[in-house]
Amino acid sequence: MSAREIHGIGAPFGPAQPGAPENREFALIGKPTAKIDGLAKATGALQYADDIQLPGMLHAKTLRSPHAHARIRSIDVSAALALPGVHAVISGRDLPERYGVIPWTQDETALAVDKVRFIGDPVAAVAAVDEDTANQALRLIKVEYEPLYAYFDPRESLVRHDPVIHEDKKDGNISKHVELVFGDVEGELKASDLVVEDDYTFHGTTHAAIEPHCAVATQAADGLLTVWSSTQITHYVHRALAKVLGLDPARIRVVQPALGGAFGGKSDPFSLEFCVAKLAMITGRPVKMLWTREEVFYAHRGRHPMQLHYRTGVTKDGRIRAVDARILIDGGSYSSFGLVTTYYSGQLLTGPYDFPTYRFHSTRVFTNKPPCGPKRGHGSVQPRFAFEVQLDEVAERLGLDPIELRRRNFQGGHTRTVNGQRITSNGFLKCLEEVERASGWQQRRGKLGRGRGLGIAGSMYISGTNYPVYPNEMPQAGIQIAAERSGRVTVFTGGNDIGQGSNSMVAYIVAEELGLDLAQVRVVAADTDLCPVDLGAYSSRVTFMVGNAAIDAARKLRALIVEAVAAEWKVEQARVRLINGRVIDMQDSARSISSAQALQITEARHDTLGSTGSYNTPKLGGDYRGGTIGASPAYSFTAHVVEVQVCEETGRIRVERCWIAHDCGRALNPMIVAGQMEGSAYMGIAEALLEEHGVNRFGLHAGPSLLDYRIPTAIDTPELAARIVESLDPEGPYGAKEAGEGPLHPSIPAISNAVFDAVGIRLRHLPFTPGKVLEQLRTARAMTQGKQSGQVSRC
């Protein structure tokens, strides 16, 4: 079976037709099952990077820039080196090789070389016997800086290019510019019955994963370097380490231990991974570096602040004729995934609605702030916010129900978007229907009294893309299976389980295909020495791609088992069925053996048992530069209805409830899918109402702690109602699509739209702070003075 082959959506046994009753024949898939590492997590037995203790291990710390933008005149580390207990000190010149996730925009070094670009930029690192000694040594390093003019306002970076933040950039302080036009946008806007045009702002937010970044490195006597890191992309760390350290990748092993959350914030290779590796090589001792919470805020890679301008033209019955976007993206100090972000800001908006014409003009600029990068819903949460608020205004101006407006523009399934993306299964209408019904939309919207309101928003997101970050023809995901006579089957995956449950997903699939008990399956993941390559946990690609690879590998092994057992029993292969830890004869119920016995029979016939499987995307995307960025083998779709209560005395918005309907193709484990949906909505609501990642007037992070960066606690979290929609995608594993990022998108615009329903103001600028709400309420009152009774909803 080739890697590109599609496996079908049905259970491994019986015909696979969408909606056919044989779908009931799944043993494990589709059932709420505990995660395979759930108990270890709950009991504290699971090992995270910081749990690693090696004999003779040193502790490393990072010296960071106190300047937002400065040239480094000199660094004197002699006093630090002389401190008893210090084993090594390194600075930029020790690791001058550049890296960066995107091969065309590699502009980072492990430690600053000649220049610092934000407050918190790493400058030097110390390895010492303990953390206190390392910290003490940091204060002995003398760095002479020549401060440079610093940029905090992206609008300024757009027009001012002296000084430049990255000297070798051709376009001054512009990081990336993309302009793509599909059809006659101006003509269609002119011909529209209504054009709604406005500005929107998305502030910055960060991931705030509970586990801070941590890495440990050790070099064996024979030179083999091992790095354990809390990364969500082992493979890119592996490549970057080889490049920066000048080592043969075959002599580097990268392992991801259990991970305490990532949300995109652990996607880049980070300074600490290079530093521990280099320090281990210099000292000949294992070295660990654990970042403080403050350092995690500086490393950032969170959601890009964007200033967005949208024009949407529609016919009088609400059909979209044209969408025109102009977006300024504040990238912070480095490129990171910025090239992709810039494309995503436009490329991912073209569903679930049909756009006959579309243009976007997106520019990412550098500023002297912590670097932005991918955060859950990478690049598309911000435009989605602006657009869905604008759509609501279209509905209002046309006197249409906002759900009806969205329905009218539904693009349908198995179609192509205006920018050339292939849409397969599309359950968006069902999502709308679910949240409409569950929220009592028809009976309740507009009738809840002043202060309370309902809002809707929709979205779509990718299940991975066929753009592999660095160009290559190899599979995007690989799986290796080893099986032995005890009945134990080990699955090796390069996929990174970052808490989303991807290791469990692999186990469910292999157990399903081989008819095993879940307890018979072990998963070894994210270890470059042991596992086939996978491109990592980003762009919501793991279930789709690794899942397909797992089916591929498991079916190859299953074929061997079926063949061997059929031969042994001297029956037709169709009679051999693998289920629940046993192998049975479908026509003779007396004949049944354990799967261990079946493996023994197979091993005797075929030698040591194993198989491999892989997945690669089909050719996808538009035929133009950047046309493959955002081209996904399958898109997920989401709709939210949010119910808010707005207090007009305080300006506080309370989200009372949020109904989330998400088309994930098929829920391989509905419990995990629902968890992802709720977690996504929680995160989106938090971004809208509480969180803000910004710098103060000095360019210093405004509050790099979990006290000042306010993530909601349990009691700040509304009731979340997840409703899974299954559209059974023709190419996903058993029909599955992503569920980890898509369900975040609508919550933010849905809040704005609900606030409009509640008190009649449109919130277009995030975050929706109470001060802003009061201000807008005052303006609205001033405008309608005399007409209204001045009624105010009290808290």
Place this chain on the structure above:
Amino acid sequence: MLRMPRFELLEPTTLEAALSALAERPEKSMVIAGGTDLLPNLKHELFTPERVVSLARIASLRSVRELDQGWLSLGAMLKLEEIAAHETLRRRYPALAQAASLVAGPQLRTMGTLGGNVLLDTRCQWYNQTYFWRQALGFCLKKDGTLCHVVEGGSKCVAAASNDTAPALMTLGAELVIVGPAGQRVVRIDDFWLADGAANKKLDPGEILVEIRLPPTTPGHRGAYGKLRMRDSIDFPLLSVAARVDLDSSGKVSHADLVIGALQARPVRIKKLDSVLAGVQTGGDAWKTAVSQAAELAYRQCHPMPNVPGDHEWRREMVPVYVRHTLESAVRGDGPVHGL
């Protein structure tokens, strides 16, 4: 994780031993109660004591005692959770129990003490930060520097008194019992504060707060506490309001008091409150009007600054809102007021 700096920790079991442990090097020693304020501050290098003396093993500091003439004594080491849940306190001193119930989050309230709360260091967004962060800024005059960043060019620290129980204790007329090398002194909590955010308490090195004493309240005593914060747990106040309304037997206000916290270095008492509230019959329209007037008085007298994180203009707008709700809630007896 941020590292805890090194210090010598002593855990005496008697007050005398604690006092003498402090007396050896008063300037270089500090007291630790629950540690929920001190330990983060040590990690931020806001203080660098060589010796830390814990009061946790001194049993006598954890009692609630009835004193003569209806006074009540609260040991400084009572946990905030104990204060919040204490039946007598909830009945006789509702504002205090409510304030304690809204401090930080549940874990911190089971560690944090009443004494530690009274003695909480003032807070400021430019100050409660790590050494690295403060250094990047050139520090500020409360610690290691010469400039104030709240009032640009200002020469006085205006870090905010952010302790939730202080405004409530002020409305209750509490007294603090402090022991030190020179013996015991009793201070009215109103007289305990200085208008200087750098050091807003009249407590000398080597002194220990042992008790908080509360005068009796009458059956007509009403009180409530209101707290503005973004999250419903964990967060320090962006603004806080302690309200006291004493009613006579006919339901008229005989005396009222309002103290506002988290504005500046010391809690602020609203002046001339009795001129609008005294004599007013609660419940009716006159009461409504009086409450609005009180809210207006407070609005004029309170000027939140950008010392604690958050939009200070919105904090100012919230002064009359929280004053109104807290006064009403005091009379209704359904406080605390929060999360509006």
